[in-house]
Amino acid sequence: MEAATVSRRSAPRAGLRLPGLGAGLGRGLVVLYLSLIVLLPLAALTDQSLSHGLSTFWEQVTSPQALRSLKLTIGASLIVVLINAVFGTIIAWLLVRDQFPGKAVVNAVIDLPFALPTIVASLILIQLWGSKSPVGIDIALSQTAVVVALLFVTLPFVIRSVQPLLIEMDREMEEAAASLGASGLTIFRRIIFPNLLPGIGAGVALAFARALGEYGSVLLFAGGLPDTQVSSVFIRQQIESGNDTGAAAVSVVLLLCSLLCLFGVSLIQRWSGRHERSTKVQMTPMPFEGDGEGPR
């Protein structure tokens, strides 16, 4: 009796044990690594932000320059994700449903902003859209530059989360709608768009989280003027001027905003998981082909 219960209970867990060590030791090592690398530094950050009490924390976060940077960061990120939602969906549609020469190259190039170091992106953008612009458009060191830099680094997110949904989508629904006389726009609005919504939502949330924290690509292109200073540039300047507490306080606010985004993504994942037919939306910025499409 006893043995039967035990084996039944352990049946679903059967398969590979971590070689050479038990799950307990494995868990210990994983938790230790995560604590040393990730959690301990973040604890030090939070500690520093509150080291002079809550009122100082609040003062630092609401100082005019800090507020200005937070407003710019959040405002620019919102504009950027809106543009991303529209163009990301269009590009994903082109990559899945359309045929044109060079499609494979375009598909591969989409991930370039993930692979290209952000400081290089900044240098590149300032060459094209800066004072020496070959097309005569100079937007460097302006708020527009912040938006353009963020558009560059967040380009892949919506595309890569919408693409798998489009691949999986049943075309019969669209054909049925078309045969019943629905126009292209109606089909998009009533059938395609609702199906893609979880992907667009997840992509937007990931892009927003990324945009909030972006540093390298904004640095040279938009600069650190009072008007063009995003929060991460502001934090950097506070570190350099020795205001650790102020830097830490704004960092904590930024961190909380990003965590909210991640939380949003996991809500979307759970929601789309419940609607069986849609692909599970991936957390990874660069989903592996076939992610979440396999048998579960």
Added chain:
Amino acid sequence: MTASGTTSRWGLRVAGLGYIALLLLAPLVLIFYKTFEHGLAPPLDAITSPDGLHALKLTLIMVAIAVPLNTVFGIGCALLLVRHRIRGSALVDAVINLPFAISPVVIGLSLFLLYGTTGWFEPGLSEAGIEILFSVPGMVLASIFVSLPFVVRETVPVLQEIGTEQEQAAETLGANAWQVFWRITLPSIRWGVAYGVVLTTARVLGEFGAVSVVSGSISGQTQTLPLFVEKQYENFNLPGAFGASVLLALLALSTLLAMNFLKRKEDA
């Protein structure tokens, strides 16, 4: 396809491809043009200058330490999350995603506050004569932090997909845990892991914000290639900045090629 359907299709093509061309391709082409405008010599001289070479070497050291560590951790952690469903795995999962959500500058600042002069570890560290900030160990820690999630995130779905049947069969036939891992599990997840390794490498190579806060960016000492780019630009040495940028861009392009290759392998 009706006439209006064709029109809207062309509209979408122009909008989508135009957007990519303007945002991605134009800047990329321009940087290659600008770098080699005056021939190969200026960018090559900049990269082969002592500071440039040192930056390249330091960048490779970062990769050599951070990538293997995160790969071993990533595989182990994915196995734990998928195969053992340990208690608190939701929490572990959330913590692993953190580096995606945190600004690199904030990561740098956290390390700065932990190991800096006013940090938690300060008295102990300076007594022991260990320097972490403004030297290589701090930069390595920053690189590990920012690139931590990739291998885990790429390995988990592949592990879920392959299931446990083959592993169980091997166990039934008397294979021990190591044999099952080396002969069954690792070969089946290898392309997923490799994909994660490529992403980790790309991230470590290009990391700028976090490393710049903890390194102090001292030329010839604590400067990686991305930091070198910034310094050269600030010193108005554009050929130097372009040369190092093109080198990094080429590495990024090879990353893309590797990703494509691995995707195809996995599909096959």
